[in-house]
């Protein structure tokens with residue numbers, strides 16, 4: 001970018017002159033919208049994934065450039081303008097300081113000042129493409145121009161504003177024919193006005209990276225499920241962008257089972273923290289988090305006993321799973337014949353192969369149900385079990401001081 005007061009050339013010459021701002025080897029990939037009266041132009045490609053990282057060498061020598069931290073803040077201010085007000089799917093990541101003070105086609109994107117004279121050039125951006133990845137450097141000429149980190153500290157060019165222009169090149173924009181735009185080839189006065197991007201600049205970054213449309217929720221189905229999670233939920237709405245929509249239910253991240261379209265995603269609910277209505281949040285790294293309040297209800301987990309094993313046989317293990325409220329104490333009894341049965345902290349009266357009475361005698365010797373409200377136990381079918389013999393299992397779960405009986409689970413011996 002050049003100082004405004006030196007800018008006297010006709011428009012087309014300005015544009016050609018701007019090629020100096022990119023490496024000559026890249027001149028062939030610089031495109032200009034010749035013939036358009038006022039519009040952004042493009043340079044050499046985009047940052048794939050919509051993210052650009054950079055390092056800063058805060059090596060301005062002018063006293064009004066401020067401390068290293070003030071210089072860093074000023075550079076970041078110029079960069080952030082694009083991410084904050086561009087409303088595009090793009091953001092910068094500032095990666096810290098560096099001592100690099102030369103443009104080079106390496107894997108670093110570096111912002112630095114040089115004590116050399118730039119003539120009419122205030123600052124310039126270098127662009128490199130390596131294996132489809134975009135790299136850049138930004139050089140401020142500190143030798144024959146003075147720089148301030150804030151216009152209140154004295155006359156000089158504005159590090160942030162001119163930086164905003166150069167970061168525009170660094171994200172893929174060329175010069176604009178729009179005279180008030182940040183990407184106008186000459187500085188807007190001392191550059192402070194370059195700090196805020198204009199509609200034409202915004203059109204440019206949105207052309208390169210896409211407009212950032214906030215997600216919108218229309219409906220979800222079903223809108224309730226157990227606290228243990230695992231409910232498959234279809235979410236309808238708009239603005240669900242592939243790969244960048246991370247759903248949460250409450251505070252917990254759900255599994256994005258399938259991105260169907262920008263209007264439909266499928267999620268599997270995570271284990272919940274609280275019974276009742278919970279928020280669904282779509283985490284969008286570009287536009288922030290969008291929360292749809294109180295749209296999914298976690299229900300208490302049913303008290304349920306199931307077998308996870310195939311056909312039972314003598315001497316084989318049967319895996320029994322008990323489901324209930326997370327953290328609850330419990331017991332499971334198995335029956336064969338009749339009589340009083342004491343097992344794992346619970347006393348069972350068994351009659352006709354059915355548990356007819358259970359009461360806690362010690363509060364439960366097993367650890368409580370886990371955070372998902374689950375516990376799995378193995379039971380060994382006796383060696384002398386006969387074909388078609390039935391074993392009955394039943395559990396009790398202590399909920400709020402009450403003992404709740406589970407279903408009776410019948411396991412029949414179906415192989416020898």
Ligand SMILES: [Zn+2]
Nearest residue numbers: 001021169185
């Ligand atoms: Zn420029």
